[in-house]
Amino acid sequence: MLIREFVDQDWSQVWPIIQEVIGAQETFTYDPAMTAEQSYGMWVEMAPGRTVVAVDGGRVLGTAKMGTNKPGPGAHVSTASFMVAADARGRGVGTALCRDALTWAREQGYAGMQFNAVAESNRSAVELYRREGFAVIGTVPGAFRHPTLGRVGLHVMYQEF
Template sequence: MTAITIRAAADADWPAILAIVKPVLAAGETYAIDRDLDDEGVRAYWLMPAHEVFVAELDGRVIGTYYLMPNQRGGGVHVANCGYMTAPEARGKGVARAMGLHSLQRARDRGFRAMQFNHVVSSNAGAVALWKKLGFEIVGTLPHAFNHPVHGYVDAYVMFREL
């Protein structure tokens, strides 16, 4: 298998990013955001000015995307936050892991001292397991904080690691 490459997103990547992000948001299983966003709403969310956006490629095809941003402003600006999505056909092939590792290094390079995920849906077992493997700890549980379209109200985790 060819190596996964990760690079800064370019304007020409938008159709591929949209094809990944829009169905994930519409499914409503992992992100606490409106499920009925149109293309412009998805663009405004994923490409907001605070987000530094990257794409993961395999054989020249975009198979994943993530953003990196400060988790808070002011006194919390030294903690990074990210969001990740992988194309359905690329799941289970190490794409999320590659993006996770890339994001940790990029956050270090930007001077962040830690990374925090504010709302990891507990039923997203693959993500929870991956973040634990990459050194994140569950530092808080938000009881029934996410209304999952299949499982109903499930917990969400706050996950954190120092860089």
Template sequence: MTTGGTEIFIRPATPDDRDAIWTILEPVYRAGETYCIPTDITRDDALADWFAAPFTAFVAELDGKVLGTSHVGRNRPGPASHVANASFATHAEARGRGIARALVIHAKDWARQQGFRAMQFNFVVSTNADAVHSWQKAGFSIVGRLPGAFLHPQQGYVDALVMFNDLTAA
């Protein structure tokens, strides 16, 4: 994908990407504002979670540097196994450069190729306005609101959103 004349290259993550992924995830997790992850999670536990089945981890490179990551996979097993889920994170220096947009487009395309019919984000923190806006621009709708479901470190209890995209729609 090209953004601002520069090519963003998205590929499956490898064990060699762990340091770069941790550089992206650590400040996000430590801030405690967007993920349901303990703020004191260890590097090893965070990376084990990011790479855990049923998800496939990806990285986004811009100018040869890993500046974003995603993991995409089945939301739930059994009769709901046709619905994908995904998580995304970008390096602070890459924000506003199209990395998240490229990752979500890639995630949707990858999920379609794997036979998924829809993608659902189970828990988007409502105060994460950039993510909510980005996912809506990518075709996701807010289909549910969980009042006070997330304890934000500065704002207290805030809502979490469930967002959904039909991957079979044109």
């Protein structure tokens, strides 16, 4: 598996992953009715941010976006988001994307990385982030409406560099 910069030709494989993930409504707070155009504008980061894909052969298995969490006085903290195709989960794609984002953020001189909204029911992601050095620093109770579990908390997770 190779992680590389996103190029426009990747969108035909990235969009179905995004559509699948947001359509499930189990992990991301994005509107499941977003169009491909809206999703492109939301997912593909412009410099100084970065969007990458994890590929195996010619197939995109997952994607990540990363950049500054908030502008101004908060611009020293980065953030990132990750999506992996359903049939590629459990194969280390998310871990590789997370590690790539952390390396990038450190190289860019950020002081840490913050995830603003990790559904507490997304146990595999929470466990992955904890393994990679993140801590839950707070949870907003009931802030995420899961399709089968009802309202669950949204974690704020952070790692200081």
